[in-house]
Amino acid sequence: MRLTKxxxxxxxxxxxxxxxAPHAFAQNFDDPKEFAAAQELLKMxxxxxxxxxxxxNLGGKEVDTSKxxxxxxxxxxxxxxxxxxxxxxxxxxxxxxxxxxxKDDIKSFKAADAQGKDxxxxxxxxxxxQSGDCDALIVSPNTTAALTPAVExxxxxxxxxxxxxxxxxxxxxxxxxxxxxxxxGIQTANFIVSKLPKGGKVLALRILxxxxxxxxxxxxxxxxxxxxxxxxxxxxxxxGDNAKTKQIVEDYINKYGKIDAIWMDAGATAVxxxxxxxxSGQPYPIITGEDQEDFLKKWKEKGLTAxxxxxxxxxxxxxxxxxVRILKGEPVIGPTWKLPQPTITEADLDQYVDDKMPPxxxxxxxxxxxxxxxxxxxxx
Amino acid sequence: xxxxxxxxxxxxxxxxxxxxAVVVFLVFYLxxxxxxxxxxxxxxxxxxxxxxxPLAILAAGQVFVLVSGGFDLSVGSLVTLTVxxxxxxxxxxPSNTGWAIGVLYGIGLAVGLINGxxxxxxxxxxxxxxxxxxxAINGVAMTxxxxxxRGYLPENFRMFGxxxxxxxxxxKIFPLAILVFAVVAALAWWGLHGxxxxxxxxxxxxxxxxxxxxxxxxxxxxxxxxxISALAAVTAGILLGGFGGVSVDVGVGLELQAIAACVxxxxxxxxxxxxxxxxxxxxxIMTALFTLLTLLGWPQPLKDTAQGLMLIIAVALGAWRRRRxx
Numbered sequence: 001m002r003l004t005k006x007x008x009x010x011x012x013x014x015x016x017x018x019x020x021a022p023h024a025f026a027q028n029f030d031d032p033k034e035f036a037a038a039q040e041l042l043k044m045x046x047x048x049x050x051x052x053x054x055x056x057n058l059g060g061k062e063v064d065t066s067k068x069x070x071x072x073x074x075x076x077x078x079x080x081x082x083x084x085x086x087x088x089x090x091x092x093x094x095x096x097x098x099x100x101x102x103k104d105d106i107k108s109f110k111a112a113d114a115q116g117k118d119x120x121x122x123x124x125x126x127x128x129x130q131s132g133d134c135d136a137l138i139v140s141p142n143t144t145a146a147l148t149p150a151v152e153x154x155x156x157x158x159x160x161x162x163x164x165x166x167x168x169x170x171x172x173x174x175x176x177x178x179x180x181x182x183x184x185g186i187q188t189a190n191f192i193v194s195k196l197p198k199g200g201k202v203l204a205l206r207i208l209x210x211x212x213x214x215x216x217x218x219x220x221x222x223x224x225x226x227x228x229x230x231x232x233x234x235x236x237x238x239x240g241d242n243a244k245t246k247q248i249v250e251d252y253i254n255k256y257g258k259i260d261a262i263w264m265d266a267g268a269t270a271v272x273x274x275x276x277x278x279x280s281g282q283p284y285p286i287i288t289g290e291d292q293e294d295f296l297k298k299w300k301e302k303g304l305t306a307x308x309x310x311x312x313x314x315x316x317x318x319x320x321x322x323x324v325r326i327l328k329g330e331p332v333i334g335p336t337w338k339l340p341q342p343t344i345t346e347a348d349l350d351q352y353v354d355d356k357m358p359p360x361x362x363x364x365x366x367x368x369x370x371x372x373x374x375x376x377x378x379x380x
Numbered sequence: 381x382x383x384x385x386x387x388x389x390x391x392x393x394x395x396x397x398x399x400x401a402v403v404v405f406l407v408f409y410l411x412x413x414x415x416x417x418x419x420x421x422x423x424x425x426x427x428x429x430x431x432x433x434p435l436a437i438l439a440a441g442q443v444f445v446l447v448s449g450g451f452d453l454s455v456g457s458l459v460t461l462t463v464x465x466x467x468x469x470x471x472x473x474p475s476n477t478g479w480a481i482g483v484l485y486g487i488g489l490a491v492g493l494i495n496g497x498x499x500x501x502x503x504x505x506x507x508x509x510x511x512x513x514x515x516a517i518n519g520v521a522m523t524x525x526x527x528x529x530r531g532y533l534p535e536n537f538r539m540f541g542x543x544x545x546x547x548x549x550x551x552k553i554f555p556l557a558i559l560v561f562a563v564v565a566a567l568a569w570w571g572l573h574g575x576x577x578x579x580x581x582x583x584x585x586x587x588x589x590x591x592x593x594x595x596x597x598x599x600x601x602x603x604x605x606x607x608i609s610a611l612a613a614v615t616a617g618i619l620l621g622g623f624g625g626v627s628v629d630v631g632v633g634l635e636l637q638a639i640a641a642c643v644x645x646x647x648x649x650x651x652x653x654x655x656x657x658x659x660x661x662x663x664x665i666m667t668a669l670f671t672l673l674t675l676l677g678w679p680q681p682l683k684d685t686a687q688g689l690m691l692i693i694a695v696a697l698g699a700w701r702r703r704r705x706x
Contacts (some may be wrong), residue, residue, distance in 0.1 A: 224503055237680055243624025251674040254416055279542070359532055
């Protein structure tokens with residue numbers, strides 16, 4: 001008991017110190033202009049070939065690439081930030097398969113894996129540029145600011161295509177990416193707002209703080225929750241860990257008796273969150289997950305009220321297509337090429353659930369028409 | 381004072397320390413119950429115990445090492461390896477669960493023997509030896525799965541952490557994990573307080589030189605305690621994997637939580653003193669603390685801070701009590 005008496009004031013002191021910290025992050029990731037821009041992009045009708053979202057674009061202009069034109073087949077090089085999570089694993093498989101599709105135009109495809117390290121990626125890029133073995137360079141940057149100088153240097157020697165995360169320069173011929181974090185936040189929060197019963201409680205589960213794509217997902221969602229007076233009872237960091245996610249959700253169920261909706265900034269632990277409801281004997285919540293098969297299967301099996309936003313892995317196909325077009329002197333969308341960012345809803349769930357694919361496969365891979373599907377992606 | 385007198389106060393002091401940890405736990409739990417009455421219902425108590433089970437099992441293993449005068453920092457990474465290994469070995473096929481669990485205990489045995497051998501025969505301080513093991517085991521786990529969680533644990537593997545008996549008299553629900561916890565606790569209590577080996581663990585922790593002169597095979601005792609701790613870690617890993625599914629950082633920080641639980645439960649860090657009941661009560665206190673802070677709505681970083689402060693306070697209190705009681 002003496003223990004508890006000591007702990008109270010001591011921890012309260014620590015709480016005061018800690019309370020100041022979160023504000024340091026907030027500003028950059030909650031930009032009303034970007035929020036509005038994402039809302040506009042979501043309203044747009046994609047242009048380009050139907051059924052091939054990886055070749056479509058939302059707005060944007062065509063860039064003249066005639067100065068890069070040269071006879072094929074081409075040597076393409078790719079500096080990859082890493083393959084350290086299931087999303088990047090699926091994307092990387094997409095990209096290799098896309099290279100196979102274009103094998104008549106591609107003589108060689110060299111890739112360097114930076115293993116999540118900026119310095120390794122900088123030297124990878126330099127090595128590619130100096131080797132003279134690359135007609136075009138694709139870069140998926142590990143971090144934005146650190147990779148900018150290396151990309152700028154590469155731009156002077158050969159056409160560069162950047163995708164996924166960006167760089168702070170306009171020098172690449174094009175930067176391919178989907179609508180992004182704000183779009184994700186808008187899509188998911190609007191779904192929850194539309195389904196939530198009056199006075200319903202929402203728990204937000206986030207992976208970790210400080211990562212731009214995740215912060216913007218949350219800032220956009222939180223803006224919509226606030227505008228609609230939604231009762232967000234908590235926003236917790238799960239570290240992407242199943243066990244921790246389940247424990248947090250269980251804590252909230254215990255604390256509030258009932259949680260009506262789960263919002264997630266990434267769906268990897270969605271099934272663990274749902275298990276907490278199962279084990280507590282509670283009805284399933286409204287939930288926004290992601291396009292991973294484990295979640296989609298659970299959704300279908302249990303008839304959940306759910307939606308799956310996507311950060312589509314098919315974006316790994318687009319840079320390869322762009323590289324070949326650029327080297328042929330055909331125009332591409334640039335300097336920013338925005339890809340559509342579809343969601344999976346109850347209406348089209350069936351076309352994405354696939355028992356033959358592994359649980360961590362991303363359904364929005366746009367890979368069904370690619371050579372080697374489904375075995376290449378671990379399917380049966 | 382005389383040695384005889386010291387021996388006389390030894391038992392009551394020990395009793396008092398046990399009671400103290402148990403009392404602190406009960407007070408914590410009562411506060412939890414006031415904040416959320418669901419915790420006072422049988423189902424709430426059962427759920428709480430199920431959640432505390434993995435940490436309590438780790439503490440019950442760790443207490444052997446601490447009493448012998450060492451540390452085992454490798455248990456957290458061994459938990460991770462167990463969960464990752466479980467998913468890799470079973471490969472989504474429930475018929476693999478039986479032998480996979482056997483292999484996991486085999487890995488645990490090997491890790492315990494290596495830890496023990498490094499400490500006993502290479503004369504490496506256990507804090508360094510097991511810190512090295514922590515890094516090495518984590519590396520093995522990450523290499524094995526390629527850095528990201530792959531596959532799933534089959535339902536029959538997850539049963540130990542997830543299965544619940546329904547319609548049990550008195551308590552209504554009874555999670556299988558509590559049964560595992562009870563068996564481990566009983567085994568640990570018997571091992572430390574009811575066997576010759578247990579008495580030797582105390583002797584080695586109290587004064588290894590004296591123990592050696594008295595004919596105790598100090599090296600063998602050291603091997604034994606690390607093996608016990610490692611096997612407890614595999615058991616905790618099976619429960620955690622069962623409860624939460626595959627995760628690459630399920631074990632992160634558990635080694636410190638287990639040591640903290642022991643210390644809060646009155647186990648002396650430099651060896652020679654401690655009880656299994658205290659260690660388990662400590663684990664319950666830690667779990668109750670986390671639950672309490674969650675009910676109060678504290679964010680995770682502050683919970684970590686609270687855990688750290690709790691540890692310091694517990695060690696300081698322990699030292700102060702020892703000074704007072706001699």
